[in-house]
Amino acid sequence: MGLKKSQDMPTTSQDERRLPRDLAGLLTALADTDPLARRWAARDLAQHPDAASALVERLSVESEPSVTQVILTSLTLIGDETAVAGLSECLRSEDAMLRNAAIEAMKQLPEEVAPWMGRLLEDPNPDVRIFAVDVLESLRHPQVEEWLIRVITQDAHVNVCATAVDLLGEVGSERAQPALLALKQRFADEPYIQFAADLALKRIAAD
Amino acid sequence: MKRILVIDDAATVRLYHRGILESAGFEVSEAVNGLEALERLAEGPFDLYLVDINMPKLDGYGFLRELRAKDMPQAPAIMVSTEAEDNDQRRAYASGANLYLVKPAKPAQLLAHVLTLLGARHSA
Numbered sequence: 325m326g327l328k329k330s331q332d333m334p335t336t337s338q339d340e341r342r343l344p345r346d347l348a349g350l351l352t353a354l355a356d357t358d359p360l361a362r363r364w365a366a367r368d369l370a371q372h373p374d375a376a377s378a379l380v381e382r383l384s385v386e387s388e389p390s391v392t393q394v395i396l397t398s399l400t401l402i403g404d405e406t407a408v409a410g411l412s413e414c415l416r417s418e419d420a421m422l423r424n425a426a427i428e429a430m431k432q433l434p435e436e437v438a439p440w441m442g443r444l445l446e447d448p449n450p451d452v453r454i455f456a457v458d459v460l461e462s463l464r465h466p467q468v469e470e471w472l473i474r475v476i477t478q479d480a481h482v483n484v485c486a487t488a489v490d491l492l493g494e495v496g497s498e499r500a501q502p503a504l505l506a507l508k509q510r511f512a513d514e515p516y517i518q519f520a521a522d523l524a525l526k527r528i529a530a531d
Numbered sequence: 532m533k534r535i536l537v538i539d540d541a542a543t544v545r546l547y548h549r550g551i552l553e554s555a556g557f558e559v560s561e562a563v564n565g566l567e568a569l570e571r572l573a574e575g576p577f578d579l580y581l582v583d584i585n586m587p588k589l590d591g592y593g594f595l596r597e598l599r600a601k602d603m604p605q606a607p608a609i610m611v612s613t614e615a616e617d618n619d620q621r622r623a624y625a626s627g628a629n630l631y632l633v634k635p636a637k638p639a640q641l642l643a644h645v646l647t648l649l650g651a652r653h654s655a
Binding site for chain 2: 420423424428450451454482483486487489490493514515516517519520523
C-alpha cells in the first residue's frame with residue numbers, strides 16, 4: 325500500500341539533495357543539522373516503507389515545523405502499522421501543532437487507523453480519547469457511528485462524551501437515539517450534555 | 532451592548548456559549564480557530580474573549596499571545612478547556628488569560644465570571 329501511494333510523490337532535482345538517495349543515505353540525511361536536508365530526506369523516505377520507524381523516531385525530536393509536517397506526510401503515505409502507531413503516539417504530545425497535524429494525517433488513513441481506534445478510545449488518558457474522537461470527525465469509515473455510540477454509552481468522562489455527542493449530531497442516525505437519551509440520563513446535571521444531546525437528537529430527527 | 536468573541540472549533544460549543552451570553556444581553560461573534568479570531572479583531576474591539584485551547588491552525592495559547600502583543604486596547608480573556616491539569620492552567624495564564632475554566636462550563640458559573648471580569652460596566 326505504501327509503495328502504491330508513494331508513486332504520487334513529486335520528484336525534485338538532484339542538486340537540491342546533496343546526500344546519497346538510497347535508504348542509508350536518506351536516514352543519515354534525516355539527522356542532518358540542516359533542516360532543508362532533513363526535509364528532503366523525510367520526503368524521499370516516503371518511498372521506503374522500511375523507514376517508518378526512523379521517521380517516527382525523528383518525529384519525537386524534530387524541532388523544525390516544516391520538517392515535522394513532511395515527516396507526517398511521509399508516514400501517511402507509508403501508512404503501515406508502524407506509521408499509524410507513530411501517528412497515534414502524537415495524540416499524547418503537548419505540542420498542539422504536532423497533535424493536530426497527526427489527527428489530520430490519521431483522518432486520511434481510515435482502514436489503517438480502524439484497528440487502532442478501539443484501543444485509542446479506551447486509552448486511560450481522557451485527552452487521548454478526546455483526540456481519538458477528533459480523528460473520527462472526518463474518518464470515512466463505516467464504523468464511525470458505532471464507535472461514537474460506544475463512547476457515549478460507556479465513557480465516564482464528561483468531556484469525552486461531549487466531544488462524541490457533538491460529532492454524533494453531524495454523522496449520527498436513528499441508531500444513535502437510544503444512546504443519546506441514555507446519555508442525557510447519565511449526565512442529568514450537566515447542562516452542556518443536555519444541550520448537545522438535544523441538538524443531536526433534533527438534527528437526527530430532521531434527517 | 533458589550534461584545535464577546537467566542538473562539539472554539541466545535542460548532543455545538545459555540546452555539547451553547549452564544550445562547551448563554553445572548554440570553555444575558557451580550558452581543559456575540561464567533562471564530563472557529565485562533566487564526567480566524569485574529570482576523571475578527573479588524574471588526575473592532577471586543578470587550579471579552581472566550582477562548583478554547585485545542586483548535587486547529589492556531590490554538591488558544593497562540594491566539595492569546597498574538598492578541599496580547601498587539602498595540603490595541605486589551606480586553607479580558609477566559610480560557611475554557613477540557614484539560615484540568617495545572618500545567619495547562621499555567622500556560623493559559625502565561626499566554627495572557629485572565630481566567631481558566633474547565634469545560635463544560637455551567638451557564639450560571641460562566642455568566643458570573645463574565646460579569647466579574649467586565650465589572651460594573653456591563654449594561655445588559
